[in-house]
Amino acid sequence: MLREELLQKYKKDVDNLRNSAKDLGLSNKELDIIFKKCFSDIKKSTNGSKQTKTKAQQLFRTVINIFLLFTLITIFIYILLNVHQPTSSIVLRNVQGLTYPTLKIVRFLSVPFLKMFPSLTDLYDETCLLENPYFYVADMECWPCEGVHAVLDLSEVDQSSFSSGSGTPFIVKIDLQPVTFKTLQHTYNENQEVFNVEARRIKSTNTSIHNLKDLFHSDMAHLANTTTHTSWRINKMVPARLIRKLFPRPSFISDRCGQSVERFIIIDGAKAEPYILPNTECSYIFVIQGSGERTIVLRPSMECSQNCRTVSVILKPSYVLWYNWWYWRPISLPTENSTGPSVSYINSYC
Known part of the structure; x- marks a missing residue:
């Protein structure tokens, strides 16, 4: 207009x-x-x-x-402390004495929050609160996996004569009593108070399973032929000792190695869909098959994908799969014609 x-x-x-x-x-x-x-x-x-x-x-x-002023001051202080040695020495000499009182005050202030949210205490035992999904090692040497064409079976080799320090994956049959779902159920029923408090973290694809009570009070005969995948994570010493009685340390791992407290128990139905095995604290990883069977596909890590090839192995009961996390990213798949549930145990050492 x-x-x-x-x-x-x-x-x-x-x-x-x-x-x-x-x-x-x-x-x-x-x-x-x-x-x-x-x-x-x-x-x-x-x-x-x-x-x-x-x-x-x-x-x-x-x-x-x-915000800009605070950023500039922070950058200036950081550069000053890292470049000017006399200033850095003076600051460190005066700040070190304040470290303990400051942490004590922070702990005192955090008590009300911990009373309101007691689950926050679980963070005390975490070595890593947030994993970097974009972690990548530039120019990593991939020779330990370059010549690998299959997963070696070293069951007939004297376990005291070989070393597990390379990147070549292998399997070994050990003297292990079968660990079934009923075995885990019995252990849980005898130590409910410990597990429900110290090791209650559980993830399941079954929407009816939210905690350990739901898992071990369920009918495994019904879950056996389903696609249910359940991961039970343990990262505290007391429940770890109880589980270690079911899955003893393999003899090929030296006593001088530091075994991680963190461990996983994986319970899968016969038709559980493929999933990536969880990352662990240490790079040397072993998977003990307590019962049932799973097919493990070892894919080369992103750094070595151009130099190494994918290999696979069927992990049967009483067998241990060893691999190095730096070179391999395993995927667990259901085994063809399998009819029973699978119980796997994952741990690592440094």
């Missing part, structure tokens, strides 16, 4: 208002007072919104300036 047309429409509307006012008995003077009052209110409203917008902009600019 053109400007002249808008003005004509505006004039026509004003004339209509004046005519309506005359019909109501209002004089021109009274009508002018009403018009002035309306224009005054509109002007105040417009100025108020502009002032509010201006104040918001000023506040935003102030916050940005404070």
Whole structure:
């Protein structure tokens, strides 16, 4: 609409208002007072919104300036402490004495939060709170996996004569009593108080399983031929000792190696869908098959994907699969014609 047309429409509307006012008995003077009052209110409203917008902009600019100033000061202090040795020595000498009192105050302040959210205490035993999914090692040597064409079976070799320090994966048959779902169920029933408090973390593809009680009070005969996959993570010493009685340390692992407290028990139905084995604290990993069978596909890590090839092995009961996490990323798949559930145990050492 053109400007002249808008003005004509505006004039026509004003004339209509004046005519309506005359019909109501209002004089021109009274009508002018009403018009002035309306224009005054509109002007105040417009100025108020502009002032509010201006104040918001000023506040935003102030916050940005404070953030930039804080960033510049932080960078300056960091460079000063890392480049200027005398300043670094003075700061460290004076700060070291404040470390313990500061941590004590932080702990004191955190007590109310821990009472409100007791599950936060589980973070005490975590070595890593957030894993970096983009972790990549540049120029990593891949010779330990370059010549691997199959997973070696070293069951007939004297276990004391070979070393597990390379990157070549292998399997070994050990003297192990079968660990079935009923075995785990019996161990849980005898130590419910320990497991429910110290090792309650569980993940399952079955929506009806939320905790250990749901898992071990379920009918495994019903779950045996399903796609249910359940992972039970243990990272505390007391429950780890109980589980270690079922899955003893393989003899080919030296006593001088530091075995990780973190371990996993994987319970799969016969038709459980493929999944990636969990990452562990240490790079040397062994998987003990307690009962049932699973097919393990060892894919080369991202760093070695161009140099190494994928290999696979069927992990049968009482067999141990050893591999190095630096070179291999395993996937567990259901074994063809398998009819029973699978129980696997995963641990690592450094």
